[in-house]
Amino acid sequence: MSLLEGFPHLKNPTLFISSVFERYCSLGSTSERGMDDDVLSVVKSIIPPLTSKKHKGQDGRIGIIGGCQDYTGAPYFAAISALKVGADLSHVFCTKDAAAVIKSYSPELIVHPVLDSPNAVEEIEKWLPRLHSLVVGPGLGREDLLLKTAKVIEKSKAKDIPIVIDADGLWLATQQPSVIQGYQKGILTPNFMEFTRLYEALHHEPMDSSDYQRSVMQLSVAMGNITVVLKGERDLITDGSKVISCSTEGSGRRCGGQGDLLSGSMGVLAHWAYAASAAGMIRSVNPSVVAAFGACALTRQCNSQAFQQHGRSTTTSDMIQEIGSAFKKLFES
Numbered sequence: 001m002s003l004l005e006g007f008p009h010l011k012n013p014t015l016f017i018s019s020v021f022e023r024y025c026s027l028g029s030t031s032e033r034g035m036d037d038d039v040l041s042v043v044k045s046i047i048p049p050l051t052s053k054k055h056k057g058q059d060g061r062i063g064i065i066g067g068c069q070d071y072t073g074a075p076y077f078a079a080i081s082a083l084k085v086g087a088d089l090s091h092v093f094c095t096k097d098a099a100a101v102i103k104s105y106s107p108e109l110i111v112h113p114v115l116d117s118p119n120a121v122e123e124i125e126k127w128l129p130r131l132h133s134l135v136v137g138p139g140l141g142r143e144d145l146l147l148k149t150a151k152v153i154e155k156s157k158a159k160d161i162p163i164v165i166d167a168d169g170l171w172l173a174t175q176q177p178s179v180i181q182g183y184q185k186g187i188l189t190p191n192f193m194e195f196t197r198l199y200e201a202l203h204h205e206p207m208d209s210s211d212y213q214r215s216v217m218q219l220s221v222a223m224g225n226i227t228v229v230l231k232g233e234r235d236l237i238t239d240g241s242k243v244i245s246c247s248t249e250g251s252g253r254r255c256g257g258q259g260d261l262l263s264g265s266m267g268v269l270a271h272w273a274y275a276a277s278a279a280g281m282i283r284s285v286n287p288s289v290v291a292a293f294g295a296c297a298l299t300r301q302c303n304s305q306a307f308q309q310h311g312r313s314t315t316t317s318d319m320i321q322e323i324g325s326a327f328k329k330l331f332e333s
């Protein structure tokens with residue numbers, strides 16, 4: 001379908017983008033394919049052009065907070081995915097013993113072994129003015145590091161930086177919802193278990209598993225209308241006003257690490273979406289929702305492409321190899 005079909009009166013692309021989004025949000029589930037196309041067109045509009053006029057760093061300096069003795073893969077997957085999506089620099093803030101391991105996976109990442117140092121918050125705070133967005137949680141663990149992380153989140157909010165909270169960052173949000181509650185540039189990306197824990201902590205009752213759309217909307221509202229992405233067979237995305245779903249075809253392969261690819265990608269897209277919004281290129285659309293949809297579609301497309309080649313042996317590293325071509329197929333064609 002032509003993008004302007006149904007909107008012949010709209011000449012202004014900004015208004016057009018707002019309108020397709022409104023139309024998407026208010027439709028039922030019967031024409032999801034067309035709706036996906038409409039939201040994808042909004043995502044396309046936030047992607048910065050590649051020009052010779054830019055300096056290194058302008059398309060994104062992303063920080064990942066996570067990486068401890070047990071988990072080194074998760075922060076690596078998130079950080080390398082951010083680079084592969086198009087960020088210029090990707091920083092990982094992890095513990096000392098995780099740092100050497102993460103560095104050895106890739107020379108492309110900047111790795112700061114600070115998380116378990118006594119002045120961790122100050123060490124990370126130094127970098128915040130140089131970061132465009134933060135992804136908190138992949139491979140962070142659930143121990144005392146969480147307390148330091150809560151302080152970093154507070155400092156980042158004060159600087160108005162988009163913050164994606166995933167994995168063990170969601171454990172922290174479950175213990176202490178106020179750390180992110182009401183912060184409009186915050187995005188939560190729970191899997192089913194993480195969502196259930198968070199829902200039950202906030203609502204003090206079991207979740208109604210017959211109506212996930214309602215539950216995800218309720219959670220977003222309880223969290224002060226921040227954007228929540230419930231990952232699953234269809235990813236449900238809401239900022240508490242409407243629920244949109246992403247059902248880009250993936251595969252039946254559920255290897256660990258796909259969520260890290262998702263949160264790392266979302267970190268970059270959140271920066272781009274908020275930059276596009278600040279420049280007046282998108283209006284009446286929540287940039288967090290746009291970023292969330294883009295990252296979900298991309299992750300699922302990577303999964304589908306990797307599965308076509310590797311079948312049951314597909315791993316997250318295979319999906320990361322597909323980021324370039326999946327991005328091109330979804331957003332640049």
Ligand SMILES: NC(=O)C1=CN([C@@H]2O[C@H](COP(=O)(O)OP(=O)(O)OC[C@H]3O[C@@H](n4cnc5c(N)ncnc54)[C@H](O)[C@@H]3O)[C@@H](O)[C@H]2O)[C@@H](O)CC1
Pocket residue numbers: 070071072073074075137138139140141167168191192193194256257259260
């Ligand atoms: N290679 C790595 O280093 C990886 C580390 N990871 C890290 O591992 C830590 C724990 O993450 P988890 O995702 O395991 O945390 P959770 O405590 O949320 O565990 C989820 C568990 O629930 C199960 N589950 C998921 N969906 C379900 C559903 N619909 N119904 C029933 N059970 C379901 C999963 O099998 C998993 O064991 C995090 O720090 C995370 O970042 C993961 O990101 C995976 C990759």
Ligand SMILES: Nc1ncnc2c1ncn2[C@@H]1O[C@H](COP(=O)(O)OP(=O)(O)OP(=O)(O)O)[C@@H](O)[C@H]1O
Pocket residue numbers: 167190191192231232233234235250251254255256257258259260261262296299300
């Ligand atoms: N049943 C499913 N069908 C298709 N895609 C799915 C399904 N479940 C999850 N996904 C996709 O996989 C991606 C990661 O979701 P998942 O629930 O595996 O996250 P996670 O448990 O946090 O992963 P990780 O192992 O990285 O922590 C999401 O983009 C989601 O769209």
Ligand SMILES: [Mg+2]
Pocket residue numbers: 166167191259260
């Ligand atoms: Mg996860």
